[in-house]
Structure formats: structure tokens, C-alpha cells
Amino acid sequence: MNSILRTIAFAGFTIVSAVAAPKAYDFKDPKGVNAIQFTLDSLLEPIVGTAGAVEGEVMFDATDVAATKGKIEVDAASLKVPNTKMTEHLVGADWIDAATHQDISFEFAKLDSVKAIGDGKWSAVASGKFTLKGVSKDVVVPVTLSHLEGAFGKRINKPELGGDLLVVRGEFTIQRGDFGIQPGKNEDKVAPAIQLTFALVGGAPKA
Amino acid sequence: MPLLAQTPAESPLPPAKTIAAWRILLRGAGVFLMLFVFCVWAAKGYHQGWTQNQVPVKQIDPITEIEFVTYEQRFVPGLDYLVGGLIAGTVLFAATFLGRRGPKRPPL
Numbered sequence: 079m080n081s082i083l084r085t086i087a088f089a090g091f092t093i094v095s096a097v098a099a100p101k102a103y104d105f106k107d108p109k110g111v112n113a114i115q116f117t118l119d120s121l122l123e124p125i126v127g128t129a130g131a132v133e134g135e136v137m138f139d140a141t142d143v144a145a146t147k148g149k150i151e152v153d154a155a156s157l158k159v160p161n162t163k164m165t166e167h168l169v170g171a172d173w174i175d176a177a178t179h180q181d182i183s184f185e186f187a188k189l190d191s192v193k194a195i196g197d198g199k200w201s202a203v204a205s206g207k208f209t210l211k212g213v214s215k216d217v218v219v220p221v222t223l224s225h226l227e228g229a230f231g232k233r234i235n236k237p238e239l240g241g242d243l244l245v246v247r248g249e250f251t252i253q254r255g256d257f258g259i260q261p262g263k264n265e266d267k268v269a270p271a272i273q274l275t276f277a278l279v280g281g282a283p284k285a
Numbered sequence: 286m287p288l289l290a291q292t293p294a295e296s297p298l299p300p301a302k303t304i305a306a307w308r309i310l311l312r313g314a315g316v317f318l319m320l321f322v323f324c325v326w327a328a329k330g331y332h333q334g335w336t337q338n339q340v341p342v343k344q345i346d347p348i349t350e351i352e353f354v355t356y357e358q359r360f361v362p363g364l365d366y367l368v369g370g371l372i373a374g375t376v377l378f379a380a381t382f383l384g385r386r387g388p389k390r391p392p393l
Contacts, residue, residue, distance in 0.1 A: 122333070122365070233349070
């Protein structure tokens, strides 16, 4: 009798562990939707561009959202603005220096102030390290998370695959001078503050 | 026929004011450049920002509702294009006034 109870308890624990274990969401989107948008004010109009080569992994568990952690990386060379000459300047040695500092990244170990704001939706604050042009700084990023159960396969037209999606949205501002990007220079032409906006989707295929 | 017989050298009046052909051509080119640049800028939508040669187009992913941007290869002249063209035209036009000399006055 005892052994039966032990077996049942072990099976139950295994099932609960398997269900509750955080899943790894891969942020290299097969549909190429992921991008970080950056905006900085300039003489004529705000310069708005995107960085499209996003990769990374986030560990997420819908039953313990606060334990979410991960790292998102962006290839600095993928920065793009609507003018190719301006893009060349932007990724050049005087600005981002994409040839030397290839990765722009954000790494966080947990989420704070987690609040449920809807079915499968949470708002939270991610505190972590943001690295740009080889300089790492602590930043606080308000984010919203949406967990789309079973949407992974549906999104790539293979509903039989199942799997979940995690959408992370957020916005934060950095000072370019803090990251060695033309500190104190040309501030009358290009604003010192850079606003970063992101809406990223990560997929976790059914195991 | 006293008038026909009289050569300019013999005339007591200064020679008539004329403009060299190259000055007229350059002036025309300057005006044409300014008009051309303005018309291209206006025809392409009076864009009052920076010139674009890859235009962002917003799209929405239906499942995640993420708004993302794709770039369309197309030229949209901005204010920098307009101002550059107008300055170049003005410089061409103004160059025709350089090195001009007034009519020679007869020595006293």
C-alpha cells in the first residue's frame, strides 16, 4: 500500500514539476518580426530606426512570472534608418562602432512588481544589465508579458506542432553619452537621449 | 549714310551693355536646377524630414499583434535635398555675376 502511495506521489510530483517547470522561449523569430525600435530627436525630425537581428532566450513559467529571466541580444550591424548614408554613419566607428562591438544586449535575472493585467498578461519591471558599445549599465525596464498558449504552431501554419508564444513589450530611455556614443557632442543636432521600444515574440515548441 | 559709316571706336557713346552667352546659359541652368529640385521634392510628397531611400512600412503580425517595420526601396526627397538643390542653383546663378565689368569709360 505504501509503495503504491509512494508511486502515486512520485508520479504526481513529476507531472507537476513537468508542467510548472519554466520553458525556454527562443527569441530568434522564424518570421523575422522581432526588432528593437530606436528614436532620437534631431534637427529636422526624430530619427527613427530599427535593429532587426534579435536573438536570445527567456525562461518563463506562467505560474511563477517573477522568476522570469533571460538575455536578449541584437546584432549592432543590423541597425537601420530610412537613409542609407545615415545608417552608415550610425554603425560607423564614431557612433555605434558595430565592427568592434557587435552585440547590444539586455540581461535580467528576475522580474519585480509583477501584476496580472488580464488573462495571460502581466506587467512587471525588469532590472538588468544593458550593454551597448562595450559599456554595461544597470537599467530598469517596465515590461508587459503576454503568454499565448498553443499559438506557436498556429503562427507558423503548423497548428499540429502546438507550443506557446511569449510576447514581451517595453520601452526605456538611455543617454548615448553614458555608452560612449559621441558624449557631449552634436547635441544641438542629435539629442543625447535615445528611446528604445521593443515588442518581441519568443517561441517554445511543444516538448 | 553717316550712321553706317560710323564704327563703334569712333562713337562718342560707350558700347551697348551685352551679356556673355555662358552667363546666360549658367543662369538658366541655375534657375532650371532650382525649379527641378523643387518640383521633384513637391511631386514626391513634400516630405519635410530627412531624405529617405528606404522607406519604413508598418505591418502587424496577426497572431501576436506586434507592429513591425519592413523597408521599401524608394526615394523620398526631404528638406535636406530641397535646401541642397536650392543652394546649388543659387550658387550657379550667382556665379554669373562674378568677374563682370562695367562699360569702359573713355579716358578723361
